[in-house]
Amino acid sequence: MDADKVFKALGDPTRRRLLDLLCEKNGQTLGQLCENLDMARQSATQHLDLLEAANLVNTVKRGREKLHFINPVPLHDIYERWVRKFERQRLSLLHDLKQELEGGDQ
């Protein structure tokens, strides 16, 4: 919901690694995530908190466990806002160029 938070959350290799780990296997506990990270649980928790604040990760309590789920919806919002718009323009420029070179308008 807040693009600044999303970009900030993504601007760190550990947090990107955490997202990759959740992409591979969604719904992991902190312990499972730490097995693949060379860092203390406390540091991992701080990274996960930032990802959660950016709405890139959601947690669900299941019994005594807290499971982490990747939430790509804000990434999609950013894609729509910052990528697709420019992609469309580029494609339309290519389209115009092709028309011009091939004389498709005649």
Add this chain to the structure above:
Amino acid sequence: MTRETTSFVYVTYIRSTPQKVFEAITRPDVARRYWGHENVSDWKAGSKWEHIRANDERTVELVGKVVEISPPTRLVMTWANASQADDPSQYSRVTFAIEEYDTMVRLTVTHDELEAGSGMAKGISQGWPAVLSSMKSFLETGSGIDLFAKPKSA
């Protein structure tokens, strides 16, 4: 033998009301405008629902049953490919939870009981982020995202 299942949880915050978000899911005339599909049902617990492509062919793509419904905060339904409607093992479950959050609505879509590695699991993990982005855009600005957009070609 129990099959291995997988789940996904999607959250989006929308500047809207719970009623409007609920209608965006359950009213065909609203859903077609940002989803390109309609969810058609009489929306009673136990009733069938169908996910119908909003074009001339009106293909029924998904089917299921309404498990639980309490407007405008909660909707639980089962979900399967129309082509696999006869196979009980192919049904997964979708839960929509709608709650007020400051001046916004927090919409959580939980899709679980999915067969790990299945085509459906892959499909929905691409589909939900796009649908929820489009719903947010539609409810906040009045226009959704064209989910079937293709590069403009000569």
